[in-house]
Amino acid sequence: xxxxxxxxxRTSVRTYEEKPVDDKCKAELEKICEEYRQGPFxxxxxxxLLDLGKINRQELQSLGTYGVIKGARLYILGxxxxxxxxxxxxxxxxxxxxxxxxVMGLGTCWLAGTFxxxxxxxxxxxxxxxxxxxxxxxxxxxxQHSTVNGLIRFxxxxxxxxxxxxxxxxxDGKPLSKEEAGTYRDALQAVRLGPSATNxxxxxxxxxxxxxxxxxxxxxxxxxxxxxxxxIQNIDMGxxxxxxxxxxxxxxxxxxxxxxxxELDFPGLKYIASWLED
Ligand SMILES: Cc1cc2nc3c(=O)[nH]c(=O)nc-3n(C[C@H](O)[C@H](O)[C@H](O)COP(=O)(O)O)c2cc1C
Numbered sequence: 001x002x003x004x005x006x007x008x009x010r011t012s013v014r015t016y017e018e019k020p021v022d023d024k025c026k027a028e029l030e031k032i033c034e035e036y037r038q039g040p041f042x043x044x045x046x047x048x049l050l051d052l053g054k055i056n057r058q059e060l061q062s063l064g065t066y067g068v069i070k071g072a073r074l075y076i077l078g079x080x081x082x083x084x085x086x087x088x089x090x091x092x093x094x095x096x097x098x099x100x101x102x103v104m105g106l107g108t109c110w111l112a113g114t115f116x117x118x119x120x121x122x123x124x125x126x127x128x129x130x131x132x133x134x135x136x137x138x139x140x141x142x143x144q145h146s147t148v149n150g151l152i153r154f155x156x157x158x159x160x161x162x163x164x165x166x167x168x169x170x171x172d173g174k175p176l177s178k179e180e181a182g183t184y185r186d187a188l189q190a191v192r193l194g195p196s197a198t199n200x201x202x203x204x205x206x207x208x209x210x211x212x213x214x215x216x217x218x219x220x221x222x223x224x225x226x227x228x229x230x231x232i233q234n235i236d237m238g239x240x241x242x243x244x245x246x247x248x249x250x251x252x253x254x255x256x257x258x259x260x261x262x263e264l265d266f267p268g269l270k271y272i273a274s275w276l277e278d
Pocket of ligand 1: 109152239
C-alpha cells in the first residue's frame with residue numbers, strides 16, 4: 001500500500017467499539033512488537049501488547065487514561081533504554097507500528113501525557129534505565145463524537161496543519177516550493193500530515209544547496225521538558241523521520257538518517273538529523 005495514503009488515513013481515535021481485536025491481527029501485532037527492538041539511532045526498545053481483558057479488576061482500575069480513551073481493551077506500550085536519541089528512536093518505531101495497525105483497519109492514539117504512566121510501567125516491568133514514553137490503544141474505531149474526543153480535537157485543532165511554507169525551507173531561509181522539492185514532495189507532505197503532541201507540529205526541514213534534507217526541532221522548551229527525561233517533541237521528530245523515510249523510499253529516493261550537522265544558520269531551531277542519499 002502507498003505509505004502516503006496510509007498516513008492520510010491515520011487519525012487519533014479516542015473512542016473504540018467494545019468488539020475485541022480479531023485473533024489474526026492480534027497475533028500479527030504480537031509478532032511486530034517482538035521484532036521491533038532497535039531504532040535507527042541504535043537505542044534498545046521494547047514493545048508490549050497489553051490485553052486489559054486479562055487483568056484483574058483491582059489492577060484494571062489503575063490503568064487509566066483520565067477518561068480520554070473509551071472502550072479500548074488492547075494497548076501497545078513502548079519502552080526504551082535511556083540514550084541520546086532514545087525519544088526519536090521510540091517515535092520512529094512506534095509510528096511504524098501505528099501505521100501497520102492502520103493498514104489492518106485498527107484505530108490508535110498516541111498517548112504520552114494523558115495516561116497513568118506508573119501503573120502501565122508496572123505492567124511492563126520496566127528494567128533499570130528504561131523509560132515508558134508512550135502508549136497507544138488499538139481497536140476498532142467507535143463513535144467519534146464523544147464529548148471528550150470532540151473537546152480534545154477542537155482544543156488542539158487536530159485536523160489542522162501548518163502551511164507548507166512555515167515548515168520547509170531552502171538553505172537561505174526562503175520557503176521551499178513544492179516544485180523545488182521534486183521527488184521529495186510527497187515525503188515532505190507525509191511529515192506535514194503526521195501526528196504531534198498537542199498538534200504543535202515542531203518539525204522543520206531545510207534543503208541545502210546539494211539537495212540534502214536536514215531535520216530540525218522548533219522546540220517549545222517548557223512544554224518539551226515538562227515530563228523530565230521524556231521529551232515529547234523529540235518523539236515527534238522520530239515520527240517525522242519515519243514518515244519522511246517511508247514515502248521518500250517509495251518515491252525512489254534511497255538513503256538513511258545520519259547525524260552530521262551542516263553549517264547552516266537557523267537560529268531557534270535545534271538540529272536533529274540529515275537524510276543522506278546512498
Ligand atoms: C508524541 C505524542 C503524544 C501525544 N499525547 C497525547 C495524549 O497524551 N493525549 C491525547 O489525547 N492525545 C495525544 N496525542 C495526539 C495528538 O493530540 C494528535 O496527534 C494531534 O492533535 C493531531 O491529531 P491527529 O492525530 O488526529 O492527526 C499525542 C500525539 C503525539 C505525537
